[in-house]
Amino acid sequence: MLFNSFEFLIFFPLVTIAYFMIPHKYRWALLLGASYYFYMAWKPEYIILIIISTVIDYFASIMMEKQDDKKKRKRFLYLSLASNLGILFFFKYFNFFNDSIRAVMELFTLEYSVRSFDILLPMGISFYTFQTLSYTIDVYRGRRKAERHFGIFALYVTFFPQLVAGPIERSDRLLPQFYEKHEFDYNRIVSGLRRMLWGFFKKMVIADGIAIIVDRVYDSPQQFYGFPLILATVCFAIQIYCDFSGYSDIAIGSARILGFDLMENFKSPYFSKSISEFWKRWHISLSSWFKDYVYIPLGGNRVKVQRVYFNLFITFLVSGLWHGADWTFVIWGALHGVYLVIGRIIKPLKEKIIKITRIDNIPILNLLHGMIQRIITFSLVCYGWVFFRAESLSDAMYISKNMFNGLGNMKSLTYIKDILLPSGVDKERLIIVFISVLILLVTQAISRRDDAIESVHNKPIVMRWVSYYFILIIIILFAVFEDGNFIYFQF
Structure with missing residues (x-):
């Protein structure tokens, strides 16, 4: 069901x-x-x-x-x-x-x-x-x-x-x-319903709404190059996050209504400053499972540094295979393993540079440094999503080779107008989707929480109910009902 x-x-x-x-x-x-x-x-x-x-x-x-x-x-x-x-x-x-x-x-x-x-x-x-x-x-x-x-x-x-x-x-x-x-418990009921509402909003409005762009490009990637491939990949990053975290929100909310507390599964992962931090914020229940039952039994951090790198790589290789029986998932897991190993290797150098330059002591430079770290991390994660989403290894390789081709060529941009939009994309719905994404990002940035809607519980009653009805109306008017499957059901 x-x-x-x-x-x-x-x-x-x-x-x-x-x-x-x-x-x-x-x-x-x-x-x-x-x-x-x-x-x-x-x-x-x-x-x-x-x-x-x-x-x-x-x-x-x-x-x-x-x-x-x-x-x-x-x-x-x-x-x-x-x-x-x-x-x-x-x-x-x-x-x-x-x-x-x-x-x-x-x-x-x-x-x-x-x-x-x-x-x-x-x-x-x-x-x-x-x-x-x-x-x-x-x-x-x-x-x-x-x-x-x-x-x-x-x-x-x-x-x-x-x-x-x-x-x-x-x-x-x-x-x-x-x-x-x-x-x-009335308060638990309200809190649970609020969390479920937020989950439905993320899943049915954002994830399912943006999927049409992702599917159009990733189903036939050879028709595109340059910006459309980048756009579809970034859109998939948003889609899979809103789809999966939306499911977790609904699960946590429905369990809360019945009186049960489930663990948080996401903590604004795309605000992470490193791949290591990303995996502490993304699919937390699985990450902690692999840490406790694969990484630590392999030796964890208690072994020589070369063995630590091996343990990390193997753990994420297995994680990739857990996600799907295809070489694309294996490569996706291996890629994140490589990210983490490289991150460990260069960490002492980064810390030394920060100590020498004292970037963290200058507010504007510290803010700029944090923004650059988040952009780099998000870009690396998005590149990994290419292999996660691609229908085949050959498609993933094509996208990897061509996503940065012709970025200065206006023809790459006209693909959006000439191919994507005429293929059945509802432009008005897309506008609502991107406004919804903006709402999601702003609320998470302000509240610093993945369950951003929970932050309104202590706001004035008028503001609370306006927020609830606003989200509910958006769901009723703009939710996608045609294909409701959650992405992670296939795993």
């Missing part, structure tokens, strides 16, 4: 009303049933994959806790890892690796007869797999006790607000909340 669908508009209020009407001891069952229904509204038979992961991890964690022998504990950990990663590999990565092997074999004119499978990628499989894996790994490490209530554990795996696209919650944060009794 999509958040931005008519079904959810009916589903969520009914679940909320029922949740606060029934006794606390039955609420977990209501939420579990609602969560299963929420997922099954997409493709009912795939719920069996979630149930299999839930059953295996539930019993594996209990058995791990009962074992004093570390080797026996590892057996149950391996059971959890093998089952979860096995399912993930089959549905998400088998065809990718199989096709890659076939291509190599054909290169050497060798016979390869293993066929690929025509299977649909289960929605949100990467998210709920990582969420349940973090639980079993924490139980193995002795950081938490195994959950004995099967229904509560099943709810932790499938809690519908964050089931298909996160945030990826840790068990020590979310599981205890299912035992708490949540009373109807």
